[in-house]
Amino acid sequence: MDTMQTRSQLEMARNANDLGSLNSLREAIANGEDEQALQETAQQFEAIFVQMMLKSMRKAQDALADENSPFNSEQVKFYRDMHDQQLAVDLTSNGGMGLADIIVKQLGQNNPDYTPASAIRADGNLSSINLQVKQQVASARESVLASASKGTPSAYKAPLFESREAFVEALYPHAENAAREIGADPKAIIAQAAVETGWGQYVIHDGEGTPSYNLFGIKANHQWQGKQAVVDTVEYSQGIASKQKAGFRAYDSIEASINDYVDFIRSGARYQQAVDNSHNPQAYYQSLQQAGYATDPAYANKLMAVYQGSTLSQYNP
Incomplete structure (x- = not known):
């Protein structure tokens, strides 16, 4: 019942x-x-x-x-x-x-x-699994970069110039010639190289100690057919900095580095606005940042601060 x-x-x-x-x-x-x-x-x-x-x-x-x-x-x-x-x-x-x-x-x-x-949801296990996946992805990325590099994974950063004045003196003649190609101030180009390399104190060298002369932090993408070196770099994602490994272009001279920088800016469609504003350093830097040249959210401000600083403003070629 x-x-x-x-x-x-x-x-x-x-x-x-x-x-x-x-x-x-x-x-x-x-x-x-x-x-x-x-x-x-x-x-x-x-x-x-x-x-x-x-x-x-x-x-x-x-x-x-x-x-x-x-x-x-x-x-x-x-x-x-x-x-x-x-x-x-x-x-x-x-x-x-x-x-x-x-x-x-x-x-x-x-x-x-x-x-x-x-047992369907186990957040503790999921976080552990996610951590393992991240570690595996990072390990795979490093392996790919190392095997793809024509340089050596043991590349490092070291000084290339004795002082800021020596840095500016060495770059200015080449920057002056390259700046004419885009109608920019040579000092504006040197200021960007100063920010990217710490006034030449953090230039990438390969494992044998040969400098890469990469003065503008240009990475070696799939279109780059020249030499490259893999080093640690700081990238920003949603305002948070993290250290990653990346392959960077390597050159035989300062002149080659600066000329490739100008070609890189002129050939990239996303940098067209920067080229149009090249006569105005502040607008030029802002356009570079908006186009994604660097992930640092304060990139344009840092460039402008160096451009207006005493080292460049007092330099008289």
Whole structure:
């Protein structure tokens, strides 16, 4: 008799428009029929899913319906939605889409072939897995960069000039010739090289001690066919700095480095605005930053501070 009573209560719970259906479901649980109550709850959840699917289909139909049709009135839609609710319940109670069975097996934990619901989410394990994935990606990236480099992975940064004055003196003649190509002030180009290399104190050298003469931090992309060196560099992502390994172009002289910089700026479509503003150092630097030349959010301000600094302003070629 108890089983028949429970079955009756569960059948009442299948009435989508019966406001007391949830109470019937609670009473069935109170009678100790947890498995049957779980099955019914899973079917109702699947019914909600089917109802949402039917509702989306109805909306698509309404978009093409005639507004003046009597079958498109609000009253008809109201009763139609009630019908769809009950239809969804009836469909799921007779087999449905199989979603209810999966829920029962997961939550009921009575089938060894299914993972218990308590083990589906394990945030601690997920964070560990994510950390391992990041480490594997970083290791793979370093391996690719090292194997792709025509230089040596043991490259390092070292001074190339004795002083700031020596740095400016060595760069100015080549910067002056290159600046004419884009209509810029030679000191504006030297200021960028000063920021990228710390006034020539952090120039990339290969493992044998040969300087790369990379004065502008230009990386070796897939289009670069010359020599390169892989070193640690600081990149910014959403304002947060992080150390990464990257391959940088290597040159045979200061002149080659400056000439390649000008070609790099002129040939890149994204730097067209910078070329147009080359006569104005501040606008030129801002355009470079906006075009993504560097990830440092304060890049343009740093360039301008060096350009207006005493070392360059006092230099008289």
